[in-house]
Amino acid sequence: xxxxxxxxxxxxxxxxxxxxxxxxxxxxxxxxxxxxxxxxxxxxxxxxxxxxxxxxxxxxxxxxxxxx
Ligand SMILES: [Cu+2]
Numbered sequence: 001x002x003x004x005x006x007x008x009x010x011x012x013x014x015x016x017x018x019x020x021x022x023x024x025x026x027x028x029x030x031x032x033x034x035x036x037x038x039x040x041x042x043x044x045x046x047x048x049x050x051x052x053x054x055x056x057x058x059x060x061x062x063x064x065x066x067x068x
Contacts, residue, residue, distance in 0.1 A: 009062040
Protein backbone atom coordinates (compact mmCIF):
# COMPACT_ATOMS: atom_id res chain seq x y z
CA UNK A 1 0.00 0.00 0.00
CA UNK A 2 1.02 3.58 -0.52
CA UNK A 3 0.26 6.00 2.25
CA UNK A 4 1.08 9.63 2.95
CA UNK A 5 2.05 10.73 6.45
CA UNK A 6 2.85 14.08 7.99
CA UNK A 7 6.45 14.61 9.11
CA UNK A 8 7.21 17.23 11.73
CA UNK A 9 10.57 18.81 12.55
CA UNK A 10 12.15 19.06 9.08
CA UNK A 11 13.88 22.37 8.32
CA UNK A 12 16.07 21.73 5.27
CA UNK A 13 16.84 19.31 2.43
CA UNK A 14 19.26 17.48 4.71
CA UNK A 15 16.41 16.71 7.08
CA UNK A 16 14.26 15.44 4.22
CA UNK A 17 17.08 13.20 3.00
CA UNK A 18 17.65 11.84 6.50
CA UNK A 19 13.96 11.03 6.96
CA UNK A 20 13.88 9.33 3.56
CA UNK A 21 16.93 7.24 4.44
CA UNK A 22 15.60 6.24 7.87
CA UNK A 23 12.15 5.28 6.58
CA UNK A 24 13.61 3.39 3.62
CA UNK A 25 15.55 1.12 5.99
CA UNK A 26 12.44 -0.13 7.81
CA UNK A 27 11.65 -3.78 7.05
CA UNK A 28 8.71 -3.95 4.67
CA UNK A 29 9.17 -0.46 3.28
CA UNK A 30 9.65 -0.51 -0.50
CA UNK A 31 9.94 3.19 -1.13
CA UNK A 32 9.80 6.46 0.78
CA UNK A 33 9.55 9.88 -0.84
CA UNK A 34 9.76 12.92 1.39
CA UNK A 35 8.59 16.45 0.60
CA UNK A 36 10.15 19.20 2.67
CA UNK A 37 7.71 21.80 1.27
CA UNK A 38 4.62 19.76 2.08
CA UNK A 39 6.06 18.24 5.27
CA UNK A 40 4.98 14.80 4.12
CA UNK A 41 6.35 11.35 3.43
CA UNK A 42 4.76 9.09 0.85
CA UNK A 43 5.64 5.56 1.90
CA UNK A 44 5.04 2.40 -0.11
CA UNK A 45 5.01 -0.58 2.23
CA UNK A 46 3.55 -3.97 3.09
CA UNK A 47 1.26 -3.10 5.98
CA UNK A 48 4.07 -1.67 8.10
CA UNK A 49 2.44 -0.19 11.22
CA UNK A 50 2.90 3.49 11.97
CA UNK A 51 4.55 2.47 15.25
CA UNK A 52 7.43 0.84 13.32
CA UNK A 53 7.90 3.99 11.26
CA UNK A 54 7.92 6.06 14.45
CA UNK A 55 10.62 3.83 15.93
CA UNK A 56 12.79 4.43 12.85
CA UNK A 57 12.81 8.16 13.58
CA UNK A 58 13.42 7.79 17.30
CA UNK A 59 16.44 9.76 18.49
CA UNK A 60 16.06 12.23 15.62
CA UNK A 61 14.22 15.56 15.82
CA UNK A 62 11.45 14.34 13.50
CA UNK A 63 8.11 12.72 14.09
CA UNK A 64 5.86 10.84 11.71
CA UNK A 65 2.13 11.06 12.28
CA UNK A 66 -1.04 10.12 10.45
CA UNK A 67 -2.19 12.79 8.10
CA UNK A 68 -5.21 14.74 9.33
CU1 LIG B 1 17.76 19.94 8.13
